[in-house]
Amino acid sequence: MGRRVAIVGIGQTLHKKRHIDRNHTELINEAARKALQDAEITIEDVDAVLNGNMDLFEGHNLMDAMTVEGSGAYMKPGLKMNTGGTTGGTMVASGWYHVASGKYDVVLIIGSEKLEESGGNTTSAIITCADPLTLRPYHTGAVGALAIVAASYMNQYRCGEEPGAIVRVKAAGNALKNPYSHLKLTLTVDDVLDSAILIWPLRLLHMCPQSSGACAIVLASEEKAKKMTKKPVWITDFVTSHMEAWRATFAPDPIPSMQSQTDSAIKLFKRNGITNPMKQVDMFEMYDPAAWAEIAWLEDFLICEKGEAWKLAEKGVTALDGAFPVNPSGGVQSTNPIGATAMIRVAEAALQIRGDAGGHQVTKNVNSALASSFGGANWTNLFLLKKNLD
Amino acid sequence: MSQETKPKAPLSIEGAIILPYRYAAGGVMSRFLIALRDSKKTLGIRCSRCNMVYVPPRETCLHCFGRMDEWVELEGSGTVESYTVVRYSLPVHPMAAPFAFALIKLDGADTSLTHLLGEIDLEKIKVGMKVEPVYSESRKASILDISYFRPAN
Numbered sequence: 001m002g003r004r005v006a007i008v009g010i011g012q013t014l015h016k017k018r019h020i021d022r023n024h025t026e027l028i029n030e031a032a033r034k035a036l037q038d039a040e041i042t043i044e045d046v047d048a049v050l051n052g053n054m055d056l057f058e059g060h061n062l063m064d065a066m067t068v069e070g071s072g073a074y075m076k077p078g079l080k081m082n083t084g085g086t087t088g089g090t091m092v093a094s095g096w097y098h099v100a101s102g103k104y105d106v107v108l109i110i111g112s113e114k115l116e117e118s119g120g121n122t123t124s125a126i127i128t129c130a131d132p133l134t135l136r137p138y139h140t141g142a143v144g145a146l147a148i149v150a151a152s153y154m155n156q157y158r159c160g161e162e163p164g165a166i167v168r169v170k171a172a173g174n175a176l177k178n179p180y181s182h183l184k185l186t187l188t189v190d191d192v193l194d195s196a197i198l199i200w201p202l203r204l205l206h207m208c209p210q211s212s213g214a215c216a217i218v219l220a221s222e223e224k225a226k227k228m229t230k231k232p233v234w235i236t237d238f239v240t241s242h243m244e245a246w247r248a249t250f251a252p253d254p255i256p257s258m259q260s261q262t263d264s265a266i267k268l269f270k271r272n273g274i275t276n277p278m279k280q281v282d283m284f285e286m287y288d289p290a291a292w293a294e295i296a297w298l299e300d301f302l303i304c305e306k307g308e309a310w311k312l313a314e315k316g317v318t319a320l321d322g323a324f325p326v327n328p329s330g331g332v333q334s335t336n337p338i339g340a341t342a343m344i345r346v347a348e349a350a351l352q353i354r355g356d357a358g359g360h361q362v363t364k365n366v367n368s369a370l371a372s373s374f375g376g377a378n379w380t381n382l383f384l385l386k387k388n389l390d
Numbered sequence: 391m392s393q394e395t396k397p398k399a400p401l402s403i404e405g406a407i408i409l410p411y412r413y414a415a416g417g418v419m420s421r422f423l424i425a426l427r428d429s430k431k432t433l434g435i436r437c438s439r440c441n442m443v444y445v446p447p448r449e450t451c452l453h454c455f456g457r458m459d460e461w462v463e464l465e466g467s468g469t470v471e472s473y474t475v476v477r478y479s480l481p482v483h484p485m486a487a488p489f490a491f492a493l494i495k496l497d498g499a500d501t502s503l504t505h506l507l508g509e510i511d512l513e514k515i516k517v518g519m520k521v522e523p524v525y526s527e528s529r530k531a532s533i534l535d536i537s538y539f540r541p542a543n
């Protein structure tokens with residue numbers, strides 16, 4: 001398993017539609033400084049710096065090169081990563097490899113996106129990921145794929161449109177309590193159901209926004225972490241599963257369950273003796289790019305029985321004061337600076353374990369949490385974080 | 391000099407990147423696309439170990455990592471497995487909205503092909519409905535040499 005690795009510092013910028021007064025480097029710098037401050041260290045204490053960002057979303061590649069003074073990576077080892085929506089999760093995994101291997105003791109990871117700089121052409125960048133022969137001609141983006149998730153779920157369980165709206169209202173309420181979230185909307189179920197259809201049954205208010213922001217995390221080895229902080233959060237285990245474009249192009253399964261999510265859950269739960277995740281884990285900060293994804297994917301992640309997830313939000317199970325809170329931060333539905341989005345899931349889960357989430361701290365005691373990343377397309381990281389070492 | 395670093399009217403600079411490319415289709419997809427262009431034939435490829443037929447074809451089986459070289463010719467007709475209706479138009483879309491994308495499992499295939507539905511009442515699309523291909527008059531060795539699928543008679 002390698003050396004044990006802890007999260008010892010967390011920093012985020014405010015996420016919003018535009019950061020017009022700061023460039024990408026300056027934005028990264030803000031998150032990095034906050035994470036170092038939270039860890040009570042300086043850049044001199046950092047052995048390696050890793051950057052994550054979506055290629056072409058700001059019209060540049062290899063952003064780690066042009067942002068080096070802001071990230072603190074000058075003359076330090078590092079990597080730049082882009083695995084689509086999972087980028088922030090891939091960075092947590094990569095940071096873990098750097099520390100667990102014994103090569104480095106303290107690693108700073110920074111995910112960032114200034115989506116406003118794509119000038120509304122994010123899908124043009126996304127479509128460059130697709131097979132040029134079989135999928136690129138259709139010029140689809142995330143909305144179509146998520147519409148199929150929603151339509152398939154509704155068709156299979158005949159639950160109507162309301163559950164997606166209830167989940168969206170829950171997310172909006174949580175985001176109002178999170179000082180860093182982008183969309184701060186006071187919503188009702190009717191507001192969601194009256195919002196414009198993007199691709200049926202996905203409506204405008206179901207879908208995540210395009211945000212600008214950065215998140216940074218400091219990871220440290222067990223020995224360092226115990227000296228640095230009284231509240232280390234341990235990365236107990238994680239699984240990465242790739243499926244890529246196989247679902248849409250070749251999936252033998254007509255119901256587009258996310259096999260990469262299920263595969264990662266099976267492996268993670270088996271390795272960690274989890275047979276009843278809602279009882280054995282305290283909460284889940286899930287990568288939920290649309291309200292319906294939270295519902296369908298709770299089942300794909302084997303959190304509850306098939307056909308049950310659409311009832312959970314209505315019953316309050318997944319609320320801040322519920323038995324199994326899901327996305328207390330407001331989730332991706334409220335905040336989506338893509339290169340940072342998946343890292344925010346891990347950061348928010350860690351804040352909940354530390355008890356430092358502030359206004360959106362969940363009511364129950366959090367000793368363990370799941371955090372997921374999704375994107376890529378069809379590629380999952382699933383993390384298990386804990387307050388204590390096993 | 392003022393110590394103020396936050397300008398009152400920050401600048402942003404516009405630009406655009408155009409990305410021309412030339413993609414090698416590869417041996418397997420070249421054969422598939424040439425058959426579509428020259429003889430309106432849909433070819434699949436079978437993994438004899440997994441007994442699965444892939445359309446569009448790939449050289450390597452997803453499930454067993456085996457090399458596939460057993461070609462099969464399909465009728466071209468199939469079944470709608472899932473669909474969604476697009477209600478807004480973008481200049482890059484292959485059709486003007488409203489139109490439908492569908493996952494279509496071709497008869498004889500074990501995989502779903504992402505394609506378009508046409509000559510169809512969008513309100514009457516059903517999962518499980520039979521569809522047949524409509525070929526483009528000017529075929530260019532593209533997946534859009536099938537213009538769309540329409541309800542089969």
Ligand SMILES: [Zn+2]
Nearest residue numbers: 437440451454
């Ligand atoms: Zn095979």
